[in-house]
Amino acid sequence: MSDEQPPVEREVEETAAEQELAQEQPRTPTGGDYAPSVAKRLDLYQRAGGIVTPLLTTIIAFLIGGLVVLASGSNPLSTYRAIFDGTGLNWLFPWVTGADRTLAATNLQQTLLLMTPLILTGLAVAFAFRCGMFNIGGQGQYTVGTIMSVWVASAFVGMNGPVHILLALAIGTLSGAMWAGIAGFLKATVGAHEVISTIMLNWIAYWIGSWVFALGGPLQSHANGASVPVSHDIQPNTHLHVFWGDPILQGLHVGFFIALACLVVYWATLNRTTLGFSVRAVGFNPEAARYGGIRVARNYFTALAISGMFAGLAGAIDVLGWEFHIDVNDIQASSIGFTGIAVALLGRNTAVGVFFSSLLFAALVNGTSTRHLDPTIFRPDLAGNLTLIIQGLVVLFVGADVLVLWFWNQRKKIKLRRHALAAQAAVMR
Amino acid sequence: MTAAAPTVDAIRSVNPRWVGAAGIFLGVFAFWIALPPVETTQLVWPAIVAAVAVAAGVWTIRQGEKRIGWGAIVSGVLGFALAVLAAQAARSNLEVAIVWSALIASMLVYATPLTYAALGGVFSERSGVVNIGLEGMMLTGAFFGIWGAATTGNWLLGLLIAMGAGGALALVYAFFAIHLRSDQIVGGTAINFLALGITGYLFIDIYGSNGTPDLSNGNWLKGESIPDVVISRGSNFFSQAFGDLNLMIWLSFAIVILAYFFLFRTAAGLRLRSVGEHPRAADTVGISVFRTRYISVVFGGMLSAMGGAYLSIGFVHSFNQNMTEGRGFIALAAMIFGKWRPIPAFGACCLFGFSSALAQRLGTIPSWSSYAVLFQALPYALTLIAVAGVIGRSIPPAADGQPYVKQ
Numbered sequence: 001m002s003d004e005q006p007p008v009e010r011e012v013e014e015t016a017a018e019q020e021l022a023q024e025q026p027r028t029p030t031g032g033d034y035a036p037s038v039a040k041r042l043d044l045y046q047r048a049g050g051i052v053t054p055l056l057t058t059i060i061a062f063l064i065g066g067l068v069v070l071a072s073g074s075n076p077l078s079t080y081r082a083i084f085d086g087t088g089l090n091w092l093f094p095w096v097t098g099a100d101r102t103l104a105a106t107n108l109q110q111t112l113l114l115m116t117p118l119i120l121t122g123l124a125v126a127f128a129f130r131c132g133m134f135n136i137g138g139q140g141q142y143t144v145g146t147i148m149s150v151w152v153a154s155a156f157v158g159m160n161g162p163v164h165i166l167l168a169l170a171i172g173t174l175s176g177a178m179w180a181g182i183a184g185f186l187k188a189t190v191g192a193h194e195v196i197s198t199i200m201l202n203w204i205a206y207w208i209g210s211w212v213f214a215l216g217g218p219l220q221s222h223a224n225g226a227s228v229p230v231s232h233d234i235q236p237n238t239h240l241h242v243f244w245g246d247p248i249l250q251g252l253h254v255g256f257f258i259a260l261a262c263l264v265v266y267w268a269t270l271n272r273t274t275l276g277f278s279v280r281a282v283g284f285n286p287e288a289a290r291y292g293g294i295r296v297a298r299n300y301f302t303a304l305a306i307s308g309m310f311a312g313l314a315g316a317i318d319v320l321g322w323e324f325h326i327d328v329n330d331i332q333a334s335s336i337g338f339t340g341i342a343v344a345l346l347g348r349n350t351a352v353g354v355f356f357s358s359l360l361f362a363a364l365v366n367g368t369s370t371r372h373l374d375p376t377i378f379r380p381d382l383a384g385n386l387t388l389i390i391q392g393l394v395v396l397f398v399g400a401d402v403l404v405l406w407f408w409n410q411r412k413k414i415k416l417r418r419h420a421l422a423a424q425a426a427v428m429r
Numbered sequence: 430m431t432a433a434a435p436t437v438d439a440i441r442s443v444n445p446r447w448v449g450a451a452g453i454f455l456g457v458f459a460f461w462i463a464l465p466p467v468e469t470t471q472l473v474w475p476a477i478v479a480a481v482a483v484a485a486g487v488w489t490i491r492q493g494e495k496r497i498g499w500g501a502i503v504s505g506v507l508g509f510a511l512a513v514l515a516a517q518a519a520r521s522n523l524e525v526a527i528v529w530s531a532l533i534a535s536m537l538v539y540a541t542p543l544t545y546a547a548l549g550g551v552f553s554e555r556s557g558v559v560n561i562g563l564e565g566m567m568l569t570g571a572f573f574g575i576w577g578a579a580t581t582g583n584w585l586l587g588l589l590i591a592m593g594a595g596g597a598l599a600l601v602y603a604f605f606a607i608h609l610r611s612d613q614i615v616g617g618t619a620i621n622f623l624a625l626g627i628t629g630y631l632f633i634d635i636y637g638s639n640g641t642p643d644l645s646n647g648n649w650l651k652g653e654s655i656p657d658v659v660i661s662r663g664s665n666f667f668s669q670a671f672g673d674l675n676l677m678i679w680l681s682f683a684i685v686i687l688a689y690f691f692l693f694r695t696a697a698g699l700r701l702r703s704v705g706e707h708p709r710a711a712d713t714v715g716i717s718v719f720r721t722r723y724i725s726v727v728f729g730g731m732l733s734a735m736g737g738a739y740l741s742i743g744f745v746h747s748f749n750q751n752m753t754e755g756r757g758f759i760a761l762a763a764m765i766f767g768k769w770r771p772i773p774a775f776g777a778c779c780l781f782g783f784s785s786a787l788a789q790r791l792g793t794i795p796s797w798s799s800y801a802v803l804f805q806a807l808p809y810a811l812t813l814i815a816v817a818g819v820i821g822r823s824i825p826p827a828a829d830g831q832p833y834v835k836q
């Protein structure tokens with residue numbers, strides 16, 4: 001299998017060379033170019049918008065967001081500035097010093113804390129995407145991961161700390177994999193559409209989570225009285241080590257590095273293993289993959305299960321890293337898994353892309369939160385919804401590749417016209 | 430799949446499918462007689478009824494109708510098991526929880542928003558556009574319904590404004606899904622995010638922390654809430670169940686039937702379905718695929734918005750952020766469970782509404798309240814089973830979700 005890899009890469013190089021050639025020598029436009037085949041479109045799409053599309057999408061979304069801010073009577077520039085300061089990214093600027101720097105550090109810790117699960121839920125969506133599936137169930141897989149890991153980490157009193165941590169992470173990961181695996185199994189055996197089954201699994205997880213920690217639920221803790229719908233606290237020795245900031249004030253824990261490692265694992269699995277090769281082959285064209293001897297159904301199951309592993313791990317890391325206990329409201333208000341969809345789409349399902357887009361969304365969510373946004377400049381409760389609008393716009397535009405294609409074609413046309421004009425001018429002279 | 434060719438024998442003798450269906454019904458009946466008002470304490474009766482159900486199932490299987498036969502057997506066994514449980518349960522609790530007339534009224538209240546949205550989904554998906562954005566369109570309707578009603582002082586205008594807003598959001602979605610051929614699942618997800626953000630933003634911007642004008646009880650301003658249709662306020666079963674229902678509930682019954690007639694009994698409905706099954710063929714005979722899809726999606730958005738408006742100005746009488754809480758997805762589930770047909774989808778909405786109503790009533794009994802929460806997951810679990818093909822496979826329209834490229 002692995003010796004089939006080089007030809008694919010060579011092909012990519014060839015097309016890139018062709019592309020350069022095409023740019024240098026303007027061809028006469030052909031009429032049938034407007035609606036190319038899916039593969040051709042995907043190819044062009046990838047090249048046309050490698051980095052341009054996500055950037056363009058983000059800029060447009062933020063511009064529209066700015067208009068919304070303007071419409072409600074605030075200054076968009078100072079609002080975005082305040083949001084930026086709220087994210088703590090100004091810590092990166094050397095000229096921020098003193099008390100500002102301390103505050104920026106705390107803010108940045110919170111942003112990176114939020115980025116950690118977003119990377120993982122982003123990968124959960126992205127991995128399934130590469131196999132040609134849309135995993136909307138990241139939220140449910142995340143929820144199941146939190147439930148199982150909070151259970152494991154709060155039970156087994158007296159277990160060795162690191163072993164306990166590993167066990168809780170492993171159980172969280174596996175439960176996420178199982179939850180997604182249900183959808184994968186249904187897809188592989190009876191062809192049930194994964195979008196529908198993962199949506200249903202999301203809500204089943206939501207209500208199971210609302211039940212287990214609710215009053216009279218099996219995992220409810222009575223430590224604070226029987227009327228508080230909350231889980232047991234996890235054992236103190238299962239807390240993940242905080243390496244930056246104050247552990248009591250939610251400093252940044254080592255789970256961040258686990259998430260970063262998962263980015264590498266994601267890239268390596270897809271691009272350097274047989275499994276990744278067959279997953280991508282199925283994603284490009286299931287029929288061709290089947291013809292090539294790849295077991296398509298099994299790959300559907302595997303890809304969704306691996307997706308679920310990422311999301312379940314996200315849940316476990318959140319529990320062990322900073323949440324320490326789960327209440328019913330945590331489960332009902334969480335939208336990490338849904339934001340993961342936007343992360344994966346904006347990051348174009350690549351490891352590097354997911355890294356940057358998770359940083360963007362973590363910063364956006366954190367910068368607009370009540371705790372971090374300066375209320376004198378813009379109301380944080382409004383800004384939280386602004387984040388949702390921007391998120392929606394990003395997803396809307398990212399999905400519209402034909403729009404990008406149209407812009408791309410316009411650019412080409414302008415170039416052609418310029419060439420034609422230059423030629424004309426040369427003739428005239 | 431199991432629809433065997435109707436042989437002469439099968440037509441002459443009793444249709445085994447009917448026997449199987451009767452078996453399923455008897456299984457439910459076995460459970461029913463253990464509940465109030467009959468509330469038999471002798472388990473003999475449910476046992477006899479369930480045994481007949483199982484026997485009917487066995488006979489049906491031997492006639493070759495395997496799926497429905499197994500359905501009858503499962504129904505009989507389950508019915509008896511539940512009847513045993515009901516007989517064990519505290520009688521006083523049961524009498525609080527199971528009041529059929531109140532349950533039916535409450536079922537209709539919960540089912541109605543779902544019905545509108547599910548029908549919206551049926552229209553959209555029958556024309557070949559997958560609509561994950563039902564939730565967002567519902568939420569938009571809920572906000573603009575109450576905003577319109579509070580601003581104009583008239584519920585009808587509020588409802589129309591809600592429909593306009595839902596239709597506008599659907600139009601945006603339709604443009605991306607149809608003209609720009611973007612992935613419809615991605616687009617629908619975007620619509621849900623957008624609606625959540627826009628309604629939340631406007632809600633805070635307009636009403637701030639005060640919340641929407643509370644239209645319930647004391648602050649009831651005549652004309653701002655969708656009125657109830659009071660037929661009778663008696664104490665008999667029908668008055669309790671149907672005597673005092675909201676106008677929108679009655680309207681939903683009418684729309685279900687109209688939708689069925691339109692989609693399956695008119696030429697325009699046939700055209701709409703043909704666009705969803707085979708757009709190329711439809712285009713060839715002169716049906717505009719794009720126009721049909723635009724109209725269907727926008728109409729679907731309006732219907733979903735009506736469901737949302739019912740929620741805010743017909744039922745809850747206020748608005749809060751994300752008030753639909755996944756109802757759009759239950760509606761989606763109901764549409765799939767009802768196999769993309771209006772009347773079965775309505776049946777599914779009633780089933781899901783019933784589980785909500787039961788969950789709410791069970792929630793009032795302290796010793797049962799924690800399990801009541803689990804009932805909320807029932808619609809999703811049932812739909813998962815349905816897409817898995819255990820209870821009759823759900824198969825979407827052939828071109829559902831595929832953008833059409835004109836040639």
